[in-house]
Amino acid sequence: METNKILSSLCYFSVFFAPFLFPIIVYFVAKDQQLKSHSKRAFFSHILPFLTIIILAIISLFTFNTFGDGAGFALIGGFILAFIVNLIVFIWNIVQGIKVLM
Secondary structure, eight states: OOHHHHHHHHHHHTTOTTTTTHHHHHHHHHOOHHHHHHHHHHHHHHHHHHHHHHHHHHHHHHEEEEEEEEHHHHHHHHHHHHHHHHHHHHHHHHHHHHHHHH
């Protein structure tokens, strides 16, 4: 197997062991443009779940201040939506890592 393919797939599979660190290191160390492209895509896909949690936290703060008792339903819906988005991104990373190896 080619080293660039292995490193590209590891950028996606790093969701298991070093989500932010590994793709950034590969991006700045690699000279191959395709490897840089995969590491950048993997990095952004690893940031997306983190951003959904941040957005959910901000929305929940405003919701509790505005709606009071009815905010629980909005918060539960937000958690379900964030879980679905994070699961899709997680599965997408695994699929992309396998596709790169093929």
